[in-house]
Amino acid sequence: MSVPKKTSAPVADRTRAEAGLPGRALPISRWIVTGIILLAIVLFFVIAGDDWFTIVNNTLIAAIAALALNVLSGYTGQVSLGLAFFMAIGAYTAALLGGTQPTGPLDSQGFALPWIIWLPAAGIVAALVGALVGPTALRLKGFYLGIVTLALVFIGQYLFINLRAVTGGPQGRTFPVPAIGSATFDQQNTFLGLALTSGQQYFLLILPILVLAALFVANVARTRAGRAFRAVRDHEIGAAMMGVNLFEVKMGAFVLSSFLAGIAGALFASYNSYVIPGYWDLTLSIQFIAAIIIGGVASIWGSLLGAAFVFGLPQVIDHFSLLPPPSGNGGLSSGDLNTLIYGALIILFLLFEPNGLIGLVGRFQRTLRASANEKEESSDPAEISDLPFSSNSH
């Protein structure tokens, strides 16, 4: 078991404490960490400028999508390149339901419904599409599934470019903005005497959704369904023999993943207000795969860290970079440097730290704890992993 996966059973906690792994045994440090995070959020909220809100809000949205992929690929082990497709379904559902009503024959369709309807609907429609595609896709295993989900992305591109009424065709369309009463989130508003910028309002919308999604996935992961997910990932036939209904479990993971992806897609489109169909392409899917690998496969915190690394960090580097913007004539631009770094990081993490950033954090914690408990316990902190560590390379 890797560090971030928490099991609720008391027996597991005891063995974890014995093995020197973080479990429920140290609630005080957990409260301290929670406190520090809350403080950081409040501080950020008060001091950060608009640029930083753009970066952070996009990262938080990406974290929701990374969670979605982690449910399907990380916990359940089903290779999927189709995340971008389900994000797009969510985004266009939001656009259709929440967009402004067309005034001319060439305008995109929209029913101007409030966000409290279009945001959940984005998730639900994406989940329904997932349920529709699932039975076909999930008959297949491994690479076959991966490539069918790849096909989904390309079929999606074709549909989005041609369904002009909904997607605005190749030129794209505007997406609805959440509003409370007449206060739309794309401009400064005053709530209860507090003047909030657009970035702050979106932050207050996105962060709770991310927290809810993370709590939900965490709870699914440590209950019966989550154990079934992992059993299917680790050994399908073994899981089936223990009475796990393979189809049901895979469908469950697929639908939950699609739901979260739909929500993330709608939020992204809404926050960035204008998106072209070309955005929802294979590269986007691959970026999320990179995110969960760099952050940590089958881990909640891993999804957040990975999203920050793949979607947040490049923007930060761009912000401070001295390298020239891309010119088309070759030469190293900051964007290229980012891409090179993240390509290399995928390989390096896979080679040396298959549990991702969260694995590094866990290692660091263990080292700290080991030096603290040096005198009390002599049992060596056994490193147990789901994956065989480079057994062939030595």
Place this chain on the structure above:
Amino acid sequence: MAYFLQLVFAGIALGCIYALIGLGFSIIFKASEVINFAQGELLLVGAYIVSGGVFVWHLPFLLALVLGIAITVLIGLLFERFLLRRMLGRPPFTLLMMTIGLDIILLTSVIVIWGSQPLPAASPFGVSSGFNLGGVHFATNDLWTIGITVVLCALLFAFFRFTKYGLAMRATALDQEAALAVGINIRRVYALAWGMAAGIATLGGVFLAIGSFTITPTLGSIALLAFPAIILGGLDSVSGAVVGGLVIGLALDLTAGYESNLATVLGAGFHDIMPYLLMILVLLIRPYGLFGSRKVERI
């Protein structure tokens, strides 16, 4: 009728390119059960080196071609030896991601070195030369593509059928441990597979570039269309890759040729998804491809 024949001819030529790319995929998959996502970018690197060699460094075409093949083979061998080999025995998803990492690095390197402006395609003959016969235009490039593919397939067939290493590769594909037990050097088999696939990728890249007159960094993504081709044929079947490639090429070209009749219904770019639709259809009926072997599960 001439129009139809023209489409069929061009479709076969296109299919041969997909077959070449698909061969690369299935040789690697057969030997090591890895889907090489970087195949498209190996092809891109090869095509760029050949074009760069001819137009920037003013090398003769054949020398540039040899250089291109040598460098891509080297990249393939180094990647396999120093990165992928350390990961043997890890889940397929992990191995796939390794190749995606390589893919990203290669693509970005090409953009950094050559920029994203189109480069003219290097070719030993006029890129638009050819002759007409019965109303059908036979482009030199298409004829060469078909010819090279046929020759290469024959060579590969002979290699797998009659040589020691061909036998070793087939044995490894059948059962890795048993092959190891009878003394086959599996490492050499992997290296051979990667080298062959990378070399074939460069050939595919050169033909693909000539077919579109110029190369841009997006060329590698065309290789993604070889995925439906190999899935259609069955991932572990080398001849399946060729048949799959031809089917995809024909389907693509015929759809592209006739879709304008139905433009109001189909909209733009329907031919781009035709290979994927075909693939899904085949997978619905045969989940392991047309020529693939059904996997026997052991507990």
